[in-house]
Amino acid sequence: MFDAAIVGGGITGISTALQLQQSGKKCILLEAANIGSGTTGGTTAHLNDFFDTTFTEAINDFGKDNAQLLAEVGQEAIGIIETNLKNYNIDSNFERKKAYLFALDEKQEKQLEDIVDGASKVGHEMMYVDEILFLIPFKKQSPFLIRHSFIP
Ligand SMILES: Cc1cc2nc3c(=O)[nH]c(=O)nc-3n(C[C@H](O)[C@H](O)[C@H](O)COP(=O)(O)OP(=O)(O)OC[C@H]3O[C@@H](n4cnc5c(N)ncnc54)[C@H](O)[C@@H]3O)c2cc1C
Structure with a gap:
């Protein structure tokens, strides 16, 4: 049974x-x-604590408390996977990496501002940076850094 x-x-x-x-x-x-x-x-096994549904959208649709819960469980889920990889000796090349979102035009710049604003309301750590590691043109001051994890 x-x-x-x-x-x-x-x-x-x-x-x-x-x-x-x-x-x-x-x-x-x-x-x-x-x-x-x-x-x-x-x-592609890319684990992210930042979702396709932005925290701003989550706040608007489900309220701040639920959006905050989403932020917390996103990070917790990655932690669970990381722990399982260690506990069960799974050879996965798990690494924690930084990720970047960047705006290519003014419309995207506004979207970024909304994303950063929503993230700050649920305590998700994001910051603006002046440089990114990749050779991609972007509007100055627009990119920001988000925490994420990556399993190749
Ligand atoms: C190309 C691609 C890239 C992706 N990249 C990412 C990424 O980078 N990061 C990320 O977070 N997500 C990514 N995703 C999404 C992610 O892979 C899925 O959300 C996740 O794997 C879904 O897992 P699941 O267990 O819910 O479903 P599945 O992996 O589809 O598992 C469902 C299982 O149920 C079985 N099943 C179905 N019906 C029955 C039944 N009646 N009886 C018994 N068994 C049944 C199926 O055979 C299957 O094995 C990607 C998806 C794709 C296609």
Whole structure:
């Protein structure tokens, strides 16, 4: 007998099963094909605590408290993956890196300001920088730095 059946052995199902197992539950993982053969097998494995939905959008749609929760769980999720990699000796080349968003025109510059503003409201660390490491032209003062992690 099992306490939980998890359908799908992608990162979502595997992570859920592991968390449940670590909390003492007996789990069965049901996978129709092969473990990690779905979308997870095709990912670029770039872990980011900054999402396609900006914190400004999250605040507008779900309120500040929920947007703050989103910011916190985004960072927590990366921490869980990092811990699992260490605990299970998974050779992944996990590295924490800086990431940059930059504006190419005035419209994007306004979008950046909104993004930075929303991020500051939920305590997500971002800052403007004058230089980026890449040879990409951008409007001065527009790029900013965000924390993110990367598994090649
Ligand atoms: C090209 C590409 C690049 C990406 N890059 C990134 C990235 O850099 N960073 C990022 O965060 N995200 C990225 N993503 C998105 C990310 O890969 C997915 O959000 C994530 O892998 C989804 O995982 P999942 O476990 O929810 O789904 P899946 O990995 O698709 O797992 C679902 C599993 O369920 C199984 N299944 C389905 N139906 C059944 C059933 N009835 N019974 C049993 N098993 C079933 C499938 O076989 C599959 O193995 C990328 C996606 C793609 C396609």
